[in-house]
Amino acid sequence: MRYELVVNGTPREVDSSWLGESLLYVLRERLGLPGSKNACEQGECGSCSVLLDGRLVCACLVLAASAVGAEITTVEGLGGEGPEDLDPIQRAFVEAGAVQCGFCTPGLVVAVHDLLRRVPQPSEWEIREAISGNLCRCTGYGRILDAVQRAARAFAEQAVTR
Amino acid sequence: MTVLERPRRATRGVGVSAPRPDGVPKVRGQFQFSSDLFAEGMLWGHVLRSPHPSARIRRLDVGPAWAIDGVRAVLTAADVPGAPTYGLEIPDQPVLAADVVRYMGEPVVAVAADHPETARRAAAAVLVDYEPLDPLVDPEDAISAPPIHPDGNVFRHLRIEHGDPEARGEVVVEGTYEVGMQDQAFMGPESGLAVPAEDGGVDLYIATQWLHVDRDQVARCLGLPLEKVRLHLAGVGGAFGAREDVSIQVHLCLLALATGRPVKMVLSREDSFFSHVHRHPARIWLRHQADRQGRLVRVDARVLLDGGAYASSSTAVISNATAFATGPYRVPNATVDGWVVRTNNPPCGAMRGFGAVQACFAYEAQMDKLAAALGMDPVQLRLANALRHGDTLITGQRIEGSAPVAQVIEAAAGAPLPAVGPEALPDVALPGGAGRTATRSRVRRGVGFAVGYKNLMYSEGFDDASEARVRLELAEDGPLATVTCAAAEVGQGFVTLARQICEEELGVERVVLAPPSTARIGSAGSTSASRQTWMSGGAVAEACRAVAGRLLERAARRLGTDPGRLVLAEGAVQALEGADALSVAELLAEGPLEETVTFHHRQTEPLDERGQGDAHVAFAFAAHRAVVDVDLDLGLVKVVQIATAQDVGRVLNPLQVLGQIEGGIAQGVGLAVMEEIVLDQGRVRNPSFTDYLIPTALDMPDVAVAALVEEPEPGAPFGAKGVGEPPTISSTPAVVAAIRAATGLPLTRVPVRPADIALATPGDPRP
Numbered sequence: 001m002r003y004e005l006v007v008n009g010t011p012r013e014v015d016s017s018w019l020g021e022s023l024l025y026v027l028r029e030r031l032g033l034p035g036s037k038n039a040c041e042q043g044e045c046g047s048c049s050v051l052l053d054g055r056l057v058c059a060c061l062v063l064a065a066s067a068v069g070a071e072i073t074t075v076e077g078l079g080g081e082g083p084e085d086l087d088p089i090q091r092a093f094v095e096a097g098a099v100q101c102g103f104c105t106p107g108l109v110v111a112v113h114d115l116l117r118r119v120p121q122p123s124e125w126e127i128r129e130a131i132s133g134n135l136c137r138c139t140g141y142g143r144i145l146d147a148v149q150r151a152a153r154a155f156a157e158q159a160v161t162r
Numbered sequence: 163m164t165v166l167e168r169p170r171r172a173t174r175g176v177g178v179s180a181p182r183p184d185g186v187p188k189v190r191g192q193f194q195f196s197s198d199l200f201a202e203g204m205l206w207g208h209v210l211r212s213p214h215p216s217a218r219i220r221r222l223d224v225g226p227a228w229a230i231d232g233v234r235a236v237l238t239a240a241d242v243p244g245a246p247t248y249g250l251e252i253p254d255q256p257v258l259a260a261d262v263v264r265y266m267g268e269p270v271v272a273v274a275a276d277h278p279e280t281a282r283r284a285a286a287a288v289l290v291d292y293e294p295l296d297p298l299v300d301p302e303d304a305i306s307a308p309p310i311h312p313d314g315n316v317f318r319h320l321r322i323e324h325g326d327p328e329a330r331g332e333v334v335v336e337g338t339y340e341v342g343m344q345d346q347a348f349m350g351p352e353s354g355l356a357v358p359a360e361d362g363g364v365d366l367y368i369a370t371q372w373l374h375v376d377r378d379q380v381a382r383c384l385g386l387p388l389e390k391v392r393l394h395l396a397g398v399g400g401a402f403g404a405r406e407d408v409s410i411q412v413h414l415c416l417l418a419l420a421t422g423r424p425v426k427m428v429l430s431r432e433d434s435f436f437s438h439v440h441r442h443p444a445r446i447w448l449r450h451q452a453d454r455q456g457r458l459v460r461v462d463a464r465v466l467l468d469g470g471a472y473a474s475s476s477t478a479v480i481s482n483a484t485a486f487a488t489g490p491y492r493v494p495n496a497t498v499d500g501w502v503v504r505t506n507n508p509p510c511g512a513m514r515g516f517g518a519v520q521a522c523f524a525y526e527a528q529m530d531k532l533a534a535a536l537g538m539d540p541v542q543l544r545l546a547n548a549l550r551h552g553d554t555l556i557t558g559q560r561i562e563g564s565a566p567v568a569q570v571i572e573a574a575a576g577a578p579l580p581a582v583g584p585e586a587l588p589d590v591a592l593p594g595g596a597g598r599t600a601t602r603s604r605v606r607r608g609v610g611f612a613v614g615y616k617n618l619m620y621s622e623g624f625d626d627a628s629e630a631r632v633r634l635e636l637a638e639d640g641p642l643a644t645v646t647c648a649a650a651e652v653g654q655g656f657v658t659l660a661r662q663i664c665e666e667e668l669g670v671e672r673v674v675l676a677p678p679s680t681a682r683i684g685s686a687g688s689t690s691a692s693r694q695t696w697m698s699g700g701a702v703a704e705a706c707r708a709v710a711g712r713l714l715e716r717a718a719r720r721l722g723t724d725p726g727r728l729v730l731a732e733g734a735v736q737a738l739e740g741a742d743a744l745s746v747a748e749l750l751a752e753g754p755l756e757e758t759v760t761f762h763h764r765q766t767e768p769l770d771e772r773g774q775g776d777a778h779v780a781f782a783f784a785a786h787r788a789v790v791d792v793d794l795d796l797g798l799v800k801v802v803q804i805a806t807a808q809d810v811g812r813v814l815n816p817l818q819v820l821g822q823i824e825g826g827i828a829q830g831v832g833l834a835v836m837e838e839i840v841l842d843q844g845r846v847r848n849p850s851f852t853d854y855l856i857p858t859a860l861d862m863p864d865v866a867v868a869a870l871v872e873e874p875e876p877g878a879p880f881g882a883k884g885v886g887e888p889p890t891i892s893s894t895p896a897v898v899a900a901i902r903a904a905t906g907l908p909l910t911r912v913p914v915r916p917a918d919i920a921l922a923t924p925g926d927p928r929p
């Protein structure tokens with residue numbers, strides 16, 4: 001069967017043999033967007049985090065066909081066009097050393113987007129709570145916390161200069 | 163959080179916090195992990211695993227699987243063309259089980275189909291008639307029980323006898339300690355893509371820690387010559403020891419060769435728990451004897467590790483657990499027996515810390531016990547016995563390198579304590595988090611201390627050499643260095659370091675790394691044992707120096723002088739005296755330069771029958787002080803702070819060292835209070851992230867790095883020691899010591915469970 005998903009602002013045709021496919025599977029295997037990750041496919045790790053009409057969801061828990069008509073934003077839709085064109089959160093992750101193996105990174109970048117949109121200047125405990133659904137096995141989260149704080153500062157500076 | 167960043171004049175080269183070269187693609191979601199691979203016309207693989215820890219296979223009928231539309235291959239043990247078994251050290255593990263299964267999760271049938279769901283359904287349709295057997299699950303029983311494998315039940319017994327067997331101390335403490343089965347729980351599931359090649363061979367793109375040792379095992383099982391099996395590193399989503407063994411490698415290649423099509427496999431989290439080895443559960447008995455001043459006189463120990471169903475790296479893990487059973491202390495007299503045995507539990511092998519973790523939990527508990535018996539401060543007791551350069555270990559080896567044990571102890575112990583107590587913390591920071599905690603007045607704070615150590619590189623005579631090639635050429639925009647090395651980047655940052663080393667040695671600004679592959683270069687050894695910075699870093703540095711030497715020769719010819727009178731600096735070859743200089747770019751106009759070198763560490767020797775020998779290359783030490791809050795009624799623990807100091811030789815990239823320390827501590831904290839594969843008669847009860855809990859951002863304490871002790875290690879490239887494992891070793895016992903301090907309970911087992919605190923039996927001393 002065929003259906004259409006709007007991903008990162010672009011309508012995409014999905015041609016799938018099985019309605020049971022998750023949004024994560026369709027993004028990764030049918031639409032060539034493997035940025036959203038698959039560490040558990042059971043809603044436990046946050047590596048598949050995407051925004052669905054602006055809400056943070058685990059793409060592994062959403063049936064792709066049920067996302068018809070929604071605005072889907074994946075990690076691939078967050079930076080700019082150029083290869084080095086990062087948004088402030090992505091830049092902060094690179095600079096703060098928040099990336100090791102990087103498997104948790106795309107999900108965290110999306111989750112932090114959601115956090116900073118809701119709470120532009122979060123406290124340390126607000127950050128810890130907001131990303132506690134995103135498992136990282138490499139970093140111990142220390143540099144990730146630093147990255148989120150850096151990104152919050154960068155957004156604040158942007159707002160001032162604007 | 164303290165970040166030790168000294169002012170350095172350089173912004174590149176060794177010693178700076180260079181950013182990861184793969185950082186940008188990783189934050190954009192463009193880095194290709196092994197689960198992101200794609201090939202036109204590819205099939206999906208799936209493996210059917212045993213639901214029993216021990217059973218005979220009476221009958222196997224693959225017919226129903228073939229009946230499903232879209233199924234392209236259904237393979238059993240009879241379809242393995244080469245050796246039926248594989249293994250890191252001993253090939254005792256079947257690729258696919260033939261007549262018996264020895265652990266829950268053992269592969270039985272491999273399937274390929276058009277869709278991953280079809281492959282799963284087909285595997286489920288295979289009819290396997292099992293005759294369940296009584297599993298052998300207690301490692302104590304394994305030694306005398308009838309063998310459950312033709313190779314027997316004892317993988318290795320090792321005995322260390324050191325010093326005077328009659329020596330006695332006045333103060334004696336003893337105890338038995340247990341460590342549960344920990345999982346590496348990397349985030350990127352086992353995955354890969356096998357592509358059949360025109361020469362009848364196969365190309366396997368796989369996430370692994372050691373391409374060449376995988377290649378050797380896969381080729382043997384496929385019955386193919388080594389050159390027809392080419393392994394290429396695909397993006398690795400963490401490893402921590404779990405990718406040192408072969409898991410899906412052979413299955414993928416068999417399916418690709420059987421179907422003539424590319425086959426991809428991505429394991430579910432549940433299958434991931436079943437398909438890699440875990441940290442060995444341990445039972446360790448120790449008796450310490452000291453004089454009244456607190457000097458250790460003798461230690462006796464018995465170490466028993468549960469190796470599970472197959473050998474993996476068990477024989478090396480027990481070597482560490484036995485050799486390091488007495489800790490980083492001067493112990494003049496010791497007798498240690500170590501066994502690692504086969505059971506019907508899941509196979510165990512490498513995990514960060516590799517045998518040293520289990521030992522440290524036990525000997526550090528003993529040191530606290532001894533301090534209490536002596537009425538001594540636990541930190542002072544450790545300082546009084548701390549190993550130093552020149553001391554002799556219980557294996558008879560003299561420490562020739564740096565051993566700043568006292569320094570790491572003093573620095574970690576002296577770190578500032580957290581500013582606020584549990585009474586002033588927000589709810590979310592209390593044990594159990596917001597809303598689940600009992601009254602604040604029942605939360606007790608405790609502080610605990612531990613120090614540990616471990617060997618770097620492989621031991622006991624093993625030559626784990628690394629090969630690297632460096633090519634320097636003139637590209638459009640200047641000199642370009644290309645590094646080829648098979649070292650697996652698993653997240654630790656070798657890719658960053660290799661660039662920094664080239665910058666340092668050759669003064670080049672542009673460095674690229676060729677994709678690691680067995681088709682390009684020889685072995686780099688495993689990304690484990692804290693060894694890649696030393697071994698592959700050393701290989702890259704030597705290859706750079708060889709290239710630099712040839713640059714100097716070129717320049718010497720042109721300038722009509724001797725290469726010994728020239729130096730390479732700031733992108734040019736300059737005369738030591740006089741003003742002659744030639745830029746690297748000018749020199750490369752003659753053509754590229756390329757050198758390949760193999761780097762070896764100092765030769766070590768096997769342990770003799772008394773466990774004596776110069777078996778280890780070098781050692782690294784770390785100390786941890788933990789602060790915890792414990793809810794006495796609910797038994798919940800919040801680790802508040804870990805202060806640490808670590809012996810690093812020399813810091814090559816401060817940010818990456820910090821990342822290793824924080825990440826390693828997270829795994830140590832996990833083992834202390836959260837992480838265990840729960841077994842019931844050999845059955846794994848919690849193979850998911852719902853039930854196997856690893857620390858989240860809310861669980862993770864503040865980490866305070868009090869000192870990175872830089873005493874350059876002789877023989878180590880740049881004087882640097884590996885830093886990945888020490889953070890995981892003593893963080894666990896430090897946390898448990900802190901819980902003991904808060905509760906007054908003996909707590910001899912990790913992970914400490916809520917019931918161990920809340921339901922402590924009446925005989926236990928209560929707070």
Ligand code: FES
Pocket residue numbers: 037038039040041042043044045046047048049058059060061
């Ligand atoms: S993959 Fe979706 S939450 Fe883990």
Ligand code: FES
Pocket residue numbers: 098099100101102103104105135136137138139349399400653
């Ligand atoms: S960086 Fe590896 S899981 Fe987070």
